Amino acid sequence: MLKCRILCRIKSTFWNTSISRGHIDLPDHECNTSSLLHFELLSLDGLKCRNNYVAQTLDAYISALDLIFHVVPKQLRLFLQTSDQNQKFLFLYRSLNETTPLLNDAQHDPEDQDSPVKKATPLPIAQLLIVCAIRLMDPIAFTQIFPYINEFIAFLKLTDDPSQTGFYSGLVESTFAVTQFLAIYQWSKLSNKIGRRPVIMVGTFGVALSTMYFGLSSSLTDLLLSRAIGGIFGGTVSVVQSVVGEITDASNQAAAFPIYGLVWPIGGITGPFIGGVLSNPAEKYGSIFQNSVFSRHPYFLPCLVAGIIALSGVLIGYIYLEETLRKKTRNGSQDSFIDDHEPTLRELLSIPIIRALSISAFALNFNGTAFDVLFVLFCYTPIKDGGLAFSPSTIGFTLSSSGLISSAMQIFIMPVILKRIEASRIYNISIAAWPIVFAIIPILNVIARHGLVEGTGNLDVWSNVKLWTGILLVLAISKVGGMAYSVSLILTKSNVSTPAVLAVSNGVMSCSMSLARIISPALASSVFALSHRSPVFSNADERSIPKCEKGWSLQGAGVSRPSSWVEFKSN
Known part of the structure; x- marks a missing residue:
């Protein structure tokens, strides 16, 4: 040798x-x-x-x-x-x-942080599902009013002009967003001091009470006050988002956030179903509800059911939800939460990435909220006036179908594309879908007009097929746009360093979203009312399709164009 x-x-x-x-x-x-x-x-x-x-x-x-x-x-x-x-x-x-000194065999740990092999952190599925169950109460309580809100306003005789119904429904929905906007940041700061768990419990309990109060409303004042209370307690949504961020990390968030993103679609299925099926039960189901509180308050039953569901969320959280805010010690004491440095609002908005996310969140929610308001109005409005003349039950079914589409996307599409495509690119693609949605909607009325059978008020079979195909297409594209909600949570979490910053950053994002919800319903429904009185939606034929599109594009311009102003790129 x-x-x-x-x-x-x-x-x-x-x-x-x-x-x-x-x-x-x-x-x-x-x-x-x-x-x-x-x-x-x-x-x-x-x-x-x-x-x-x-x-x-x-x-x-x-x-x-x-x-x-x-x-x-x-x-x-x-x-x-x-x-x-x-x-x-x-x-x-x-x-x-390596650029650092090496260890010998005795010191070397193949699983340490310098190893090329880095295993994903196990997903805390139990706590994630508990957080999702609590969060589910909010969209159920919020969306259950959509199928019957216009009918409720007509029942209270707030106006004799049907074309003004959209204005009042937009006012009611904007009230929730106004108070939520004012409360979100304060809830986020409070959660940094007393913990996430008590804030979430109080918020869910308040949403339950305000929902039941809404069903007992007998005047416009009651409607606005109940929604204002709901908005104040609904401001805890940013704290729930912080909990999701704190129980996950970069290695498992691609699986966690799509699961969390299922909450709103599932609530969007359940809420409208409750509202559409249980509203005005005395008229729908006869003697069972005659001469009872449900005949005097025909829209109390869906609110009662939604409120009970929210109270069950309080119970679940009280028993099972764990505190996620890091507990520090001072002089050996474990009794109080001691904050990391909590940046001010001015400091947060001076960070380019947070500022870009805030502006983009505003544009995204302007789109989404305007679509929710306008689509319900569009479905409720008579065909001759530019809508589809759907009943509350049909509107509830349509919105539930929308939730099913969104759920399928969250389960089967989101986890796959998050692993293959950069989150910021998914975000930009999603918000670019909204102008397409608003361009397609007026064509649905043209289909309905041409399919009407004289003397019956119903559509022929082939027109029904075309109409529902178009509706499903609109809903599917809108849910592509809605995927940006989940992605925005990932982008926010990936650009903050501490739990205190995460909480207030989510607060800023939620404030931007609430500000959009303040402006969007009133503006969109008012533009719809103006379009409703214009000749654009009357005497439609094939040659009027471009006019119809122009009328809806007026609304879509105010709703969709902000998305094109924001080109977000992650660091």
Whole structure:
């Protein structure tokens, strides 16, 4: 066996460090050449190499090794990441690429943070599902009014002009957003002091009471006051989002946030279904509800059911929800929450990434809220006036179908694309879908007009097929736009450093969203009322489709164009 002891210094473009004082054994070529290299650590400044290949010269040997590292670097990295047994190759790879002092075998931990192999943190599925169950109460309480809100306003006789119904419904929905806007940031700051759990419990309880109060309203004042109370307590939504951020990290958020994103679609299915089926029960179901509180207050039953569901969320949270705000010690005490540095609103908005997200969140929610308001109005309005003349039950069914579409996207599409496409790119693609939605909607009325059977007020079979195909297309595209909600949570979490900053950052995002919800319903419904009295929606035929589109584009311009002003790119 040929042995030689040398002092060498090897440099290459792949190796960032030097190898010195190497001890190389060159044995006979009796063994199989399949095991080309086998490295063992002798000391911090040396490598001992045993191979089964006869090297004619040391230069040829080093050149061959250098060639291997340049020709197959990707395969080598893959091998090192997937082979837990070959720790000696792993050491070689690390020794050539680390800038910090190396550890010896006794100190080396293959699972430490410097290892190329980094396992995903197990998803805290139990706590995530509890948070989602609590969060579900809010969209149920919020969306259950949509199928009957216009009918409720007509029942209270707030106006004798049907074309003004949209104005009052927009006013009621905007009131919720106004008070929520004022409360969100304060709830976020309070949660940094007393913890997330008590804030969430109080907020859910308040939403339950305000929902039941809404069903007992007998005047416009009652409607506005109940929605204002609901908005104040609904401001805790940003705290719930912070909890999701605190129980996940970058390795598992691609799975966690789509699950959390299911909350609103499921609530969007359940809420409208409750509102459409249980509203005005005395008229729908006869003697069971005659001469009862439900006949005097025909819209109390869906509010009561939604309120009871919200109260069950309080109970679930009280029993199972864990506190996620980090508890620090001071002088050995565990009794109080001690905040990380909590930035002011001015400091947050001075950060470009937070400012961009806030502006984009405003545009996104302007789109989404305007669509929710306008689509319900569009469905409720008579066909001759530019709508579809749907009943509250049909509107509830339509909105539930929308929730099913959104749920399917969250389950089957979101996790896949989040692993393959950068989050900021998904966000920009999603908000670009809204102008398409508003461009398609007026065509639905044209289909309904041409499919009307004279004397019956119903559509023929083929027109029904075309109409519902168009409705499903509109809803599907709108849910593509709605995917940006979940992605915005990921972008926010990935750009903050501490729980205190996460809470107030989510507060800022939610404030931007609430501000959009203040402006959007009133503006969109008012523009709809103006369009309703214009000749755009009357006497429609094939030649009037461009006019119809122009009328809806007026609304879509105010709703959709802000999305195009925001080009967000993550750092």
